[in-house]
Each structure stands twice: as C-alpha cells, then as structure tokens.
Amino acid sequence: MNIWYALWDWLPFDWVTLNFMKNALLAVCVMAPLFGILSTNIVTGRMSFFSDALGHSAFTGIAIGILCGFAAPIWCAVLLAVVFALLFTWVRARTQQSADTVIGVFSSTAVALGIFIATLGGGSFTKFNQYLIGDILSVTPAEIGLLALVLLAVLALWVLFSSRILLTTIHPQLAASRGISIRRSEMLFTTVIAVVVTLAISWVGLLVINSLLVLPAAASRNIAKNMRQYVLFSVLGALVCSIAGLFVSYEIGCSTGATISLLLAVWFAVTSLFRSARQ
Amino acid sequence: MNHRHHNGGCGDACCLKVSDLSVRIGTDQILEHVDLHMHCGQMVALIGPNGAGKSTLIKSILGQQTYEGKITFSTPGHPNQRLRIGYVPQSPAFDRADPVTVQDLFVSCISRRPAFLPVPRRLRQKILDCLKNVRGENLIDKRIGALSGGELQRVLLALALEPMPNLLILDEPLSGVDVEGMALLMDMLSEIRHKFDLSILMITHDFTMLAQYVDQVVLLDRTVLRRGAPAEVLDSEEFLQAFHLGGGQA
Numbered sequence: 001m002n003i004w005y006a007l008w009d010w011l012p013f014d015w016v017t018l019n020f021m022k023n024a025l026l027a028v029c030v031m032a033p034l035f036g037i038l039s040t041n042i043v044t045g046r047m048s049f050f051s052d053a054l055g056h057s058a059f060t061g062i063a064i065g066i067l068c069g070f071a072a073p074i075w076c077a078v079l080l081a082v083v084f085a086l087l088f089t090w091v092r093a094r095t096q097q098s099a100d101t102v103i104g105v106f107s108s109t110a111v112a113l114g115i116f117i118a119t120l121g122g123g124s125f126t127k128f129n130q131y132l133i134g135d136i137l138s139v140t141p142a143e144i145g146l147l148a149l150v151l152l153a154v155l156a157l158w159v160l161f162s163s164r165i166l167l168t169t170i171h172p173q174l175a176a177s178r179g180i181s182i183r184r185s186e187m188l189f190t191t192v193i194a195v196v197v198t199l200a201i202s203w204v205g206l207l208v209i210n211s212l213l214v215l216p217a218a219a220s221r222n223i224a225k226n227m228r229q230y231v232l233f234s235v236l237g238a239l240v241c242s243i244a245g246l247f248v249s250y251e252i253g254c255s256t257g258a259t260i261s262l263l264l265a266v267w268f269a270v271t272s273l274f275r276s277a278r279q
Numbered sequence: 280m281n282h283r284h285h286n287g288g289c290g291d292a293c294c295l296k297v298s299d300l301s302v303r304i305g306t307d308q309i310l311e312h313v314d315l316h317m318h319c320g321q322m323v324a325l326i327g328p329n330g331a332g333k334s335t336l337i338k339s340i341l342g343q344q345t346y347e348g349k350i351t352f353s354t355p356g357h358p359n360q361r362l363r364i365g366y367v368p369q370s371p372a373f374d375r376a377d378p379v380t381v382q383d384l385f386v387s388c389i390s391r392r393p394a395f396l397p398v399p400r401r402l403r404q405k406i407l408d409c410l411k412n413v414r415g416e417n418l419i420d421k422r423i424g425a426l427s428g429g430e431l432q433r434v435l436l437a438l439a440l441e442p443m444p445n446l447l448i449l450d451e452p453l454s455g456v457d458v459e460g461m462a463l464l465m466d467m468l469s470e471i472r473h474k475f476d477l478s479i480l481m482i483t484h485d486f487t488m489l490a491q492y493v494d495q496v497v498l499l500d501r502t503v504l505r506r507g508a509p510a511e512v513l514d515s516e517e518f519l520q521a522f523h524l525g526g527g528q529a
Contacts, residue, residue, distance in 0.1 A: 221376055
C-alpha cells in the first residue's frame with residue numbers, strides 16, 4: 001500500500017495527504033471493473049430487478065448477523081444472499097409465475113424480514129444506515145485485498161464460463177441444445193452476483209448499488225457494436241464515473257455511492273442521445 | 280449413403296426410430312404411443328394444431344424432456360450409434376439493442392472462448408465457412424437483433440450444421456420469413472440434405488411448401504393421426520378434422 005500512497009504524493013491536491021482517499025481510489029479502481037463486467041450479463045439477461053432484490057436479501061443477512069452478535073455480519077449477508085440467489089433460481093425453474101413476480105415476492109419478504117429482525121425488541125435502526133448509504137471512505141487495505149481477490153475470481157470464472165452464460169441469457173433453448181446446463185450456468189451467475197453485491201454493499205450502499213450493476217452496461221449498449229465493445233465500454237464507463245464520483249463527492253461533500261450513480265445516469269443519458277442521433 | 284428412396288427394411292440404411300413414445304407432464308398426457316421412422320436424407324414435416332405436442336416431441340428427441348418409449352438411431356453395422364442433432368430453435372426474439380453480432384453468437388456456440396476477446400483469424404475463417412453453407416458470409420458482423428427473419432433462420436441453420444449433425448431439427452423455420460425468404464430457405468435445406476445426407480425434421484404451420492420439398496408429412500395431435508406423402512396427408516380426413524377445416528363428420 002505504501003507504494004500506492006507514494007504514487008500520488010506529487011499531485012498538487014488536498015486529498016493526496018489523506019490515506020483514506022487513496023484507499024477509496026484503489027477500492028473503486030478494483031470495484032468498477034467488477035461491476036462493469038457483471039453489468040453486461042445482468043442487462044443482457046434482463047436481471048436488473050433480480051440484482052436489486054439480492055441487495056435487499058443482503059440487508060436481511062446483515063440484520064441476522066448483528067442479531068447473532070457476529071463481529072463481521074457481512075459474511076452472514078453473503079451466505080444469505082447466496083442461499084437467496086440459489087433458491088430464487090430453483091423456484092423460478094419450477095413455478096408458472098413470471099420472473100418479476102417471483103423476484104417481487106422474494107425481495108419484499110427479504111426486506112420485511114430484515115426490518116423485522118433489525119427492530120426486534122425495540123432496537124434502533126440507525127446502525128444499519130451505513131449499509132443503506134454506504135461509505136467508500138471507510139474501506140481498509142485488507143478489504144481492498146479481499147475485493148481484489150473477488151475481482152480475480154470473477155475474471156477467472158468469466159473467461160471460463162462467459163460464452164455459456166451469454167448463450168444461456170440470449171437463448172436458453174439454443175444453449176440447452178448445445179449441451180449447456182442452463183440451471184448450472186444460472187446458478188453460477190447468480191451466486192457470483194450475490195457475493196459481489198453483498199461484499200460491496202458496505203461501501204456503495206444498498207440503495208444505490210443496483211445502479212452500478214445496471215447503468216454501465218445500459219449505457220454501453222447504446223454505443224457498442226459488438227460484445228468486445230460492449231464489455232470494454234461498460235468497464236470504462238464504470239471506472240471513469242466511479243473515479244470522477246469519488247472526487248466530486250469529496251469536493252462537494254456528499255455520498256460517494258450516490259454521486260457515482262448520478263454520474264452513471266448522466267453517462268447513460270449522453271449515450272442515449274448518441275444512439276438517437278445515430279438512428 | 281443417400282437412401283431417401285430406400286424401400287426395404289432398415290438393415291442397410293441409417294435411420295431414426297421413435298417407438299411408442301409417451302410424455303406426461305403433471306396430470307396432462309402430452310404425447311401417447313408416438314411412432315416415427317425416418318431415414319438419412321429424408322425431409323419430414325411435423326404438423327399439427329396448437330398444443331398437439333410437436334415441440335414436446337422435439338424436446339424428447341433433443342433429450343430435454345423425460346419420456347417413456349424408445350428413441351434409437353442406427354447406421355449400417357452400428358445399431359445404436361450416438362445421434363448428433365443440429366437444432367434450429369423457433370424464431371428467437373433477440374433484443375434489438377443487444378450488441379451481440381453473428382460472430383459473437385458463433386464464438387459462444389462453437390468455442391469455449393469468451394466472445395469479448397479478439398477472435399483469432401482461424402476461428403473467424405471457420406465461422407465464415409459455416410456461413411458459406413447458407414450463403415450468409417456477409418452477415419458475420421451484423422447484430423443478431425438487426426437480422427431479418429430469413430437471415431436469422433439462415434444464421435441459426437449455419438450454427439446447427441456445426442458440427443455436422445445426423446439429424447437436423449427445425450422448429451417453425453418459416454414463421455416470420457417472407458415468401459422469397461421461405462423459398463430460399465427451403466431450397467437451401469434441400470441442397471444441404473442432398474450434400475450432407477442428413478435427415479431433416481421440421482415443425483411447420485406453412486403447408487404450401489410441403490408438396491414441393493418434403494418426403495413425408497406426420498400429422499400429430501397427441502399421437503400420430505396420419506403419416507405419408509404430403510398430398511396423402513393434406514387431403515386426409517384426419518387433417519381436415521385436426522385443423523377444423525370443415526371435413527369429417529361436420
């Protein structure tokens with residue numbers, strides 16, 4: 001980390017004297033590509049509502065973790081989000097209900113259960129605010145290391161399975177006819193999203209995390225002509241908006257997660273205009 | 280090996296046999312005692328009203344549906360050979376906004392390589408060769424959402440022919456295709472079956488092309504109601520009744 005800290009010292013800005021800002025900068029540089037990559041599959045697979053629901057289940061997991069007195073309730077949230085993701089995939093394959101109804105049922109139940117547990121016995125809800133809003137400035141070097149490991153794991157899985165996941169999302173029947181196990185691909189994909197969403201929630205915030213999972217790819221597909229450009233623009237868009245969001249929020253003093261989301265929304269609007277002009 | 284007009288038993292012919300196939304989903308009996316027999320090089324049309332079980336029969340042959348009965352494929356000297364199936368799904372509704380090109384689709388299907396990485400020259404050439412089978416080399420960099428109905432069917436057909444199958448199954452290949460595109464597609468299918476000696480089984484609701492291109496028509500409505508040459512089936516009482524065309528006892 002010392003090398004990373006020293007790397008910025010020559011710049012003539014206030015923030016270079018603050019190690020928490022340099023930590024946050026490194027954290028967004030690790031997190032943004034993660035969200036950029038996953039975003040393309042969430043948007044192509046029409047799963048944006050699902051990833052939102054996963055954030056809600058993570059909240060319930062944190063509430064259970066705190067209730068049980070765990071020092072790091074986030075791992076309880078990861079476990080619950082993975083169970084939630086697998087259960088959702090299993091139920092969706094067996095029910096006649098549409099996917100958005102199933103997600104709605106899971107999501108609202110998760111939030112209700114989370115609030116129920118959080119306020120059980122008249123407890124205060126304030127301690128959960130950090131998970132709702134998120135605070136990237138509180139990220140520690142150890143947590144950045146963990147995020148980097150997750151990024152590497154996702155990249156490895158991505159290289160191995162992205163073709164199968166792409167085919168499953170654009171045409172499940174075609175994928176099945178070519179010997180791809182749709183269920184296995186879906187479960188792998190939803191588990192990865194569950195882990196990433198839950199781990200990132202403390203720093204990005206439950207209320208805005210879904211924008212990072214949807215907006216990078218939504219903007220990218222307005223300008224991309226093929227899969228290569230799609231992933232590239234999604235990762236670049238997420239990276240640029242995240243770094244810009246960090247510094248804008250520092251300068252004007254507001255939530256970093258929300259600022260990043262707003263910048264991504266502006267980026268989406270710009271690409272939409274570009275697309276309209278091209279057509 | 281081309282024996283479309285083979286008239287004897289199956290001892291010296293390669294053939295696909297579906298014997299006494301039944302499918303029950305929950306309490307619904309979708310298919311009952313279905314028999315189907317086709318030789319290499321034959322083109323067979325599967326017709327029937329909505330809900331007749333056509334797609335379920337195809338899913339059974341594809342191994343995506345549990346069933347009772349037997350599906351066997353044999354070639355001379357190899358009575359239980361593994362059947363390689365090429366499948367052209369029903370006109371898929373691809374999102375027009377997805378930036379997935381024909382090349383991306385091929386890369387995802389025929390290689391384990393992530394579609395977002397640059398494509399090596401050899402793989403691109405292989406994709407072009409596949410598209411050449413359907414006269415579609417010019418489509419390689421087009422987005423799949425921007426293809427016309429006929430172009431999409433040709434691309435999916437090219438995909439189904441890699442690797443070369445013994446049996447090609449097409450689920451309503453003519454729906455959403457204009458008249459010109461239909462003739463082009465059917466000519467192409469005829470050419471392919473002659474060239475590669477493969478069997479073609481297609482679900483269709485378009486009966487105008489049957490007489491010209493198809494060897495055998497199978498009329499299905501939970502079970503096989505009638506099978507035979509196109510004219511024989513299309514003029515039958517069973518056909519008129521199945522499609523409520525005023526025939527039979529009415």
